[in-house]
Amino acid sequence: MAREQFNDLLWFLAVAEERSFTRAAARIGISQSTLSHTIKRLETRMGVLLLNRTTRNVAPTEAGERLQQSLTPRIAEIEAEMASIMEYRDKPAGRVRLTMSDHALHTVVWPKLRDVLAEYPDIKVEFSVDSAFRNIVDSGFDAGIRLGESVENDMIAVKIGPDWRLVAVASPAYLAARGTPLHPKDLIGHNCIGIRQISAGGMYAWEFGKDGTELRVRVDGQLTFSGSYEMVDAAAKGYGIAYVPEDIVADRVAAGDLVVVLDDWSQPFPGYYLYYPSRRQSLPAFRVVVEALRQR
Incomplete structure (x- = not known):
């Protein structure tokens, strides 16, 4: 296979994984038009349509899914072998791609990695x-x-942070005007600031527990966000009650900008874990990241 044909397959895989020509082009570092032309050339050469394209999204066809499933493990094996060969270098090198929430990035991941990565300039982390x-x-x-x-059972899991809890908070002005909820069910009558679960497409149902009793409350309100930090700001400005990680509101609670409600119903739960398939554990650059994040 010619080198350019192998690149075509890699670029197809990027589009299939990202489900977007725009994101795939940014990931590869080429223009969207060049990527689109390359995929069309690959489809012409193979004689099959690999991607269904609409104005809003891109998805593999049946043939495209088969090609993606065939390529993914083989490319992973090549990457693993290349990374293993890099062990002969003086220092680990390679790229590590991580997915996480904004809270995990700000409170655990970046604080632990920023100094370590300064020692390994050849390790690139996305x-x-x-x-x-x-x-x-x-x-x-x-x-x-x-x-x-939330970690899948077939993954290797490494604890990287302490246990923590979510707490319900609101501004003193909001509570003075609307009253303080004394039971999770009282939230149904309040203006609650929601967060949408992107993967499930629905709103997160707030989870509470006390004396062995567990409750899930589906709240409603004027505002919905996809991140915790915006929820905190909205709660401090009096838009309603937010259910957010305790550590990111501690300073505002201490300052009196926010008040914790239903404190005895907010129970701790297992903190953050790094999870990954077993094939990644032998890669030098990846091992550096895991050890830096591991909870001591």
């Missing part, structure tokens, strides 16, 4: 901030970072 529960293999990631209770 941080993809996304609250969706992705299949990291199909999406082309080396590892994902999620709460322990």
